[in-house]
Amino acid sequence: MQTILRLDCSPNGSHAFSHTLGDAVEQRLRARHPTAAIIRRNLADDPPPPVDRAFSIGMRTHQTAEAASGVPAFLVSESLIRELEATDALLITTPMHNFTLPAVLKLWLDQVVRFGRTFESTPDGKIGKLADRLTVVCIASGSAFSGDAARQPDFLTPYLRAILACIGLHDVTFFRAEAAGRNPETVMAACLAEIAAHPLSTKG
Numbered sequence: 001m002q003t004i005l006r007l008d009c010s011p012n013g014s015h016a017f018s019h020t021l022g023d024a025v026e027q028r029l030r031a032r033h034p035t036a037a038i039i040r041r042n043l044a045d046d047p048p049p050p051v052d053r054a055f056s057i058g059m060r061t062h063q064t065a066e067a068a069s070g071v072p073a074f075l076v077s078e079s080l081i082r083e084l085e086a087t088d089a090l091l092i093t094t095p096m097h098n099f100t101l102p103a104v105l106k107l108w109l110d111q112v113v114r115f116g117r118t119f120e121s122t123p124d125g126k127i128g129k130l131a132d133r134l135t136v137v138c139i140a141s142g143s144a145f146s147g148d149a150a151r152q153p154d155f156l157t158p159y160l161r162a163i164l165a166c167i168g169l170h171d172v173t174f175f176r177a178e179a180a181g182r183n184p185e186t187v188m189a190a191c192l193a194e195i196a197a198h199p200l201s202t203k204g
């Protein structure tokens, strides 16, 4: 493993629960791959722009990667996709916001999940064009969103699983610090123990 891309999505910076979980995953990966470079992208501080009309028109008129190369509306998209393509592992740290992902992570996905470039649409469904790689998502939430204690829907983990699979990323592991704010010591200790015990990668 040579390169790890880390996306931090919490507005709470390095104090965020999700960030702390991500640090633990990063430490594990660093220990296993000491020479790997870590590319950090703080999406909360520096969010990608929303896709605009030129982008939308470009998606319709430049449907292959070749046709799309050099199209000005895709410059940000192209650079974020190339950054992702060049990495061996993807680490996302994110809070749950309003039952789902924070807007800044959606902005990144809207730039990266691009018809004709990172996925194809076929009669059998969408087929991802990126090589699969280890993907770890660390989530913190204010309340439980899974199991018997959940009193809210979870549009975060199923959505991320589906959208990442759409571009070819199927090897996705989730770590969840649910209700982190209510009982931080216990919740974080349990999630950090889970990270410490997890094999993280079956593929090296």
Ligand SMILES: Cc1cc2nc3c(=O)[nH]c(=O)nc-3n(C[C@H](O)[C@H](O)[C@H](O)COP(=O)(O)O)c2cc1C
Pocket (backbone or CB within 6 Å): 010, 011, 012, 015, 016, 017, 018, 019, 094, 095, 096, 097, 098, 099, 100, 140, 141, 142, 143, 144, 145, 152, 179, 180, 181
């Ligand atoms: C705008 C906003 C929306 C939120 N929506 C939810 C939600 O739908 N469900 C939930 O459990 N917590 C929600 N929370 C609480 C955060 O998920 C929680 O504080 C979490 O621990 C933040 O993670 P972080 O410390 O990594 O930033 C929301 C917080 C904010 C700021």
